[in-house]
Amino acid sequence: MQSVVPVHGVMAEFDNPSEFVAAIHAVKEAGYEGFDAYSPMPVEEAAEAMGLHGSRLPLIVLCGGITGFCFGYALAYWTGVINYPLNIGGRPLHSWPAYIPVLFECTVLFAALTAVFGMLGLNGLPQHYHPVFNVERFALASKNRFFVCIEATDPKFELEDTKRFLQSLTPVAVSEVES
Amino acid sequence: MAESKFFESDFELAADHVLRRWQRPALGIGGLALGASLLGAIVWPTQFYQAWLVAFLYWLGLALGSMAILVLQNITGGRWGATIRRPLEAAAGTVPMMALAFVPIVVGLPVLYEWARPDVVAHDHILQMKAFYLNKPFFLGRAAFYFLVWSALSRQLIRWSTEQDEEGHSERRAGRVHSASLAGLILYVLTITFAAIDWGMSLTPHWFSHIYGLVFGIGQVLTAMTLMIMVTAMTADRRPMSKVATPERFHDLGKLLFAFVMVWGYFNLSQFLIIWSADLPEEVPWYLDRITGGWQVLMIVLVLVHFLLPFGLLLSRSFKRNPKTLVRVAALLLVARYLDLYWWITPVFSPGHFTMDPMHVVTLMGIGGVWLWAFLTNLARRPLLAFNDPVVALELEKA
Numbered sequence: 001m002q003s004v005v006p007v008h009g010v011m012a013e014f015d016n017p018s019e020f021v022a023a024i025h026a027v028k029e030a031g032y033e034g035f036d037a038y039s040p041m042p043v044e045e046a047a048e049a050m051g052l053h054g055s056r057l058p059l060i061v062l063c064g065g066i067t068g069f070c071f072g073y074a075l076a077y078w079t080g081v082i083n084y085p086l087n088i089g090g091r092p093l094h095s096w097p098a099y100i101p102v103l104f105e106c107t108v109l110f111a112a113l114t115a116v117f118g119m120l121g122l123n124g125l126p127q128h129y130h131p132v133f134n135v136e137r138f139a140l141a142s143k144n145r146f147f148v149c150i151e152a153t154d155p156k157f158e159l160e161d162t163k164r165f166l167q168s169l170t171p172v173a174v175s176e177v178e179s
Numbered sequence: 180m181a182e183s184k185f186f187e188s189d190f191e192l193a194a195d196h197v198l199r200r201w202q203r204p205a206l207g208i209g210g211l212a213l214g215a216s217l218l219g220a221i222v223w224p225t226q227f228y229q230a231w232l233v234a235f236l237y238w239l240g241l242a243l244g245s246m247a248i249l250v251l252q253n254i255t256g257g258r259w260g261a262t263i264r265r266p267l268e269a270a271a272g273t274v275p276m277m278a279l280a281f282v283p284i285v286v287g288l289p290v291l292y293e294w295a296r297p298d299v300v301a302h303d304h305i306l307q308m309k310a311f312y313l314n315k316p317f318f319l320g321r322a323a324f325y326f327l328v329w330s331a332l333s334r335q336l337i338r339w340s341t342e343q344d345e346e347g348h349s350e351r352r353a354g355r356v357h358s359a360s361l362a363g364l365i366l367y368v369l370t371i372t373f374a375a376i377d378w379g380m381s382l383t384p385h386w387f388s389h390i391y392g393l394v395f396g397i398g399q400v401l402t403a404m405t406l407m408i409m410v411t412a413m414t415a416d417r418r419p420m421s422k423v424a425t426p427e428r429f430h431d432l433g434k435l436l437f438a439f440v441m442v443w444g445y446f447n448l449s450q451f452l453i454i455w456s457a458d459l460p461e462e463v464p465w466y467l468d469r470i471t472g473g474w475q476v477l478m479i480v481l482v483l484v485h486f487l488l489p490f491g492l493l494l495s496r497s498f499k500r501n502p503k504t505l506v507r508v509a510a511l512l513l514v515a516r517y518l519d520l521y522w523w524i525t526p527v528f529s530p531g532h533f534t535m536d537p538m539h540v541v542t543l544m545g546i547g548g549v550w551l552w553a554f555l556t557n558l559a560r561r562p563l564l565a566f567n568d569p570v571v572a573l574e575l576e577k578a
Binding site for chain 1: 448451452455456458494496
């Protein structure tokens, strides 16, 4: 009925996490790459099945932390040695032990901010529109249902074939997703 | 408990397991080294007492640190403790034995502590003012009290755990374990603070640092955690223990180790930074004695192997989840713990001049061999998993 409307993909609905994880494995095995999975709670095995553990975020956070460290050092050095040199108890101007709390705080601050914004940058949130919400039952993804959606951009995607394939995984329902 | 695929007897330490095979050699080596130490005590009493103090504090750290982690596990009930309850109990069970190892310190009191030498006190006004606390009878009374508290706590916790093995889980007992552990954690922090002041800080009786006890305490907990990681990795070499000691559990232990390393660094830096900032003549000598005449090399090594290197390695997720890599950093830290105590204690007897006496090696092996034997004997006595522990039951369900 909605053959004139461009299709975002085909979505299968599951009512328990184990079938959901099995479906992800099956989709991967069938050779699909452009797909996504939605679940109301973290399912460690699903993330593993999708190979999502190789996130670049930790590395980005590390870089953020190192940047913070360098920034803190530059800040402390510039204020203490260059801009406003003060003789405090006869100590050398470049008294690095006193910098340590500043370095620690700057490292943590930069790392934490990078973690938040890096996470948002990588997962593309916040998003004002996503086609999956065109499927009415998808609201259940934040309650008690699990969804796997194979997207039309996948080279293997073939509307009827993909539908039949998802049906074979014995889901609760399979629906087309309008884009 | 629901029907399980495993039997309690599956988790007994197998007779051919390497931890069992170490039992007798440990006792043999320990006995020989103890004999050598006692011979040394006759010929070089001063060196003997000084070395014994460091070795005693090191091995005591494993026992008391394990007791501290055990009460922490009892209070929080986290799944991280599923694999280490028995090793913790085995180590905490050696606390009463460590009271025996304290005897040489009692004998060598005047050799080690200048406040115990009347001729020194007679010419030292500060020590005379401190004599109400730093005197022999009170010192010995306090030590007896610490050991009493530690022994009673560890014995009672082990007894309840054994009862749980035999009679199953009961809410009433769990409640008692919880309250006793809460009290135990508070008592541990208080007693270890005072014990550290008595046994370590009073070596330099003019000097004081308020965080001294906490540095000692976190050192003990860190030492114990390295042992727990090593024991878990060693027992996980075969089924069914390998089913329970999963990467998730090593990840947990690795995270705790990481946290303890950071707390150790934080406490040490707190003490250093405050003394460095104030730059007072009664405080700085403690550091001056430890950063001159070769001691500074040890200090730099400590900053590297006790903090920077483990910190960098433990940042990585995969590093913590792999028992093979985690064990290596645990072993490194176990060595670093001794170096740290050495750097804290020994410069008192040789300020500004690095020394290393063979007595340190024999006493370390002497107490260590016997300690290890006692620990392994305790460990082999019961199955490696506390089967009726709710935390363990969760892990078994998943396995």
